[in-house]
Amino acid sequence: MFKEWVTVISAVIQLLLLQVTGQSPKSGLCIGNDCYTIHEDSKTFQNANDACNKQQGHLMTVRSTVANDVISILIPNKQGDFWIGLELRKGQCTNYDTTLRGYEWVTGDESTNFSNWKGNDSACTQQCVSVSSDLNWEERSCQDKVAGFLCEYNFNKTCDALPPDTDRSILYSTPLGFQGFDLLSLPPGSTATCSPSGFKAYCSSKGNGSAEWAEGPWDCQTNNGGCEHQCQMNNNQPQCLCPPGRELKDNKMSCTKIDACSITTCEHLCVPHEGSYICMCKDGYELDLDGKQCRDIDDCKMGHNLCDQDRVCVNTPGSFECKCKSGFADVNGKCEDVNECQLGPCEHDCKNVLGSYQCSCFKGYIKDSADHHKCKKLCYASECTAECDPNKTWHCTCPDGFVLDTREHLFVCVDLNECETGTYCDQLCNNSFGSYTCYCREGHSLHSDGHSCISEDIEEGSSTTSVTPVISVFATPTSNYTVEGETILTPGALLGIIICIVVMILVLVFLVHHVLKQRVKWDASSDFKSIGAEREVCLQQVTTEKYIKTSSFVKRNLKTET
Incomplete structure (x- = not known):
């Protein structure tokens, strides 16, 4: 008895909550394992009961205040009377000694804990009971056609409502024909549809009398398995199918139009177009030839x-x-x-210019060809004093083309005669201070590497020219010397060269005369070096491969002539 009262109290609280929230179902609700529906369809008592029977139900029995509260929820503000399942059978008369006054429920019993009669009429003919919005029971002829009727359905087990979720709403649909968002319990065969996901669940009745929710899709024979389009069984498992041009949503039951952009590989943007798609690029990019990738536009x-x-x-x-x-x-x-010179990029001097800077070297130095920021010592003689570290006097360096030598505790740089080694030039070689020049014999030409000689093919009728060696002339540095390592010929130097050439011609004439007179042959030497910064250098080109050292001889002869 105690358990029954607990159930009743719980049901009343739920009903009151529905009334307070104003979210009661429009045409039905369930309390526990019992469901009730209201039908606004004018019928006689028997026809109304038959309509309830078609869905395995019957006209509503009002055995408690809970059932009476259900009626108050189902018919508020409705006009007219509605049949309930209470009748006085033919041949019976009104009996005021019983709660139901001799009436019986359509279920064939008189069990009740509640009654709410409107009047005290007596009758000995077949009578039935209706209820109106005032909830009073009224006796009337069973052949009357009232405004509607109330049905009752009893189940062994119902499904409880799914747990609430603030991010979704759940619409319940029952096989009894009514729907609602806040139903407390659902009869077997009911479905729950979650929004916005579209997932569905089915209240399935089990063989042991229980009921529980099954996630869709379910058996294809029940409501098409919950599928929007077509349901088929595959290895005893339900599967939803969609028509051509559509595909299943994530809920595996609903269909949606196939989005071409969902299966493409546009790098930036995809725009659906006439059943297909078009790839587009963001500002500053253009579509590549493949129609999908985007490449940067060089603005x-x-x-x-x-x-x-x-x-x-x-x-x-x-x-x-x-x-x-x-x-x-x-x-x-x-x-x-920017004044780059403030950062000290140059080894010697730095000059800032607009947008850049220039490095220069002190007198006696030249820029390093490997790094123009650095300077290396320059020597214009066959011997120069070595540049030594003041802290490590034995650590000395020489310019390129010179070797370090020690003379009476003095470190000097001596010119390296590359021509004497015989490994620098292929044929002929002319040594100079710190360097050398390669040239070739007649019939050959110097290769672009500056060392090798290549044979020349002389065509018939072509003129033959002799190969003239290239000789580097180093002049004594003057006030016109630049830090770039270039030698500038002043007018005075040019005049001196002209005079030297004239004197040389006179000397040669004299030598020829002297040779014929003495019948003595002089051998010519091809290499000449000027040692000493103050000695004048006079060279004459010849077409033979030998050079004559003439400086001392010319001076002796000049004295003799004088």
């Missing part, structure tokens, strides 16, 4: 004046930037020259 090459004259355009992915030119820095929005 700086578009031919527009994107930046002012003080700045250069620098392309960036999808855009561009205006930056100061090399050697300039942005200072308060203006490009100003």
Whole structure:
């Protein structure tokens, strides 16, 4: 008895909650394992009961205050009377000694804990009971056609409502024809549809009398398995199918139009178009030839004046930037020259110029060909003093083409005669201070490597020219010496060379005369070096492979003539 009262109290609380929230079902509800529906269809008592029987139910029995509260929820503000399942059978008369006054429920019993008669009429003919919005029971002829009727359905087990979720709403649909979002329990055969996901569940009745929710799709013979289009059994498992051009959603039951963009590989943007798609790119990019990938547009090459004259355009992915030119820095929005010399990039002297800088070397030095920021010592004689570390006096260096030598505790740099080694030039060689020059015999030409000689094919009728060696002339440094290592001929030096050539011609004439007179042959020597920064150098080109050292001889003869 106690358990029954607990059930009743629980049901009343649930009904009151439904009334308070104003979210009661429109045409039915379930309490525990019992469900009730209201039908606004004018029928006689028997026809109304038959309509309930078609769904395995019967006209409603009102045995408790809980059932009476159900009626108050189902018919508020409704006009007219509604049949309930209470009748006085033919041949019976009203009996006030019983709660039901001799009436019986359509279930064939008189069990009840509740009654709510409107009047005290007596009758000995077949009578039936209806209820109105005032909830009072009224006796009337069973052949009357009232506004509607109330049905009752009893189940062994129902499904409890699914747990609530703030991110979704659940619409319940029952096989009894009513729907609701906040139903407390659901009869077997009911479905639950979650929004916005579209997932579905089915209240399935088990053989042991229990009922539980089954996730869709379910058996295809029940409501098409919950499938929107077609359901088929595959290895005893239900499977939903969609028509051509549509595909299943994530809920595996609903169908949606196939989105071509969902199966493509557009790098940036995909736009559906006439059943297909078009790939598009973001600003600053253009579509590649494959129609899917996007490549960056070099805005700086578009031919527009994107930046002012003080700045250069620098392309960036999808855009561009205006930056100061090399050697300039942005200072308060203006490009100003950077004084690179403050960073000490040069080994000797540094001169800042607009947008850059220039390195130069002290007198007696020349720029290093491998690194123009550094300087190396330059020697214009066959011997020069070595450059030594003041802290490590034994650690000395020489210019290229010179070797270190020690003379009376003095370190000197001596010119290396590359021609004497015989390994630098293929044929002929002319040594110079710190360097050498290769040249070839007649009929050969110097290769681009500066060392090898290549035979020349002389065609018929072509003229033959002799190969003249290239001789480097080093002049004594003057005030016109530059740090770039270049030798500049002043007018005085040019006049001296002309005089030297004239004197040389006179000397040669004299030598020829002297040789004929003495009948003595002089051998010519081909190498000449001037040692000493103050000695004048006079060279004459000849077509033979030998050179004559003449300086001392010429001076002796000049004295003799004098």
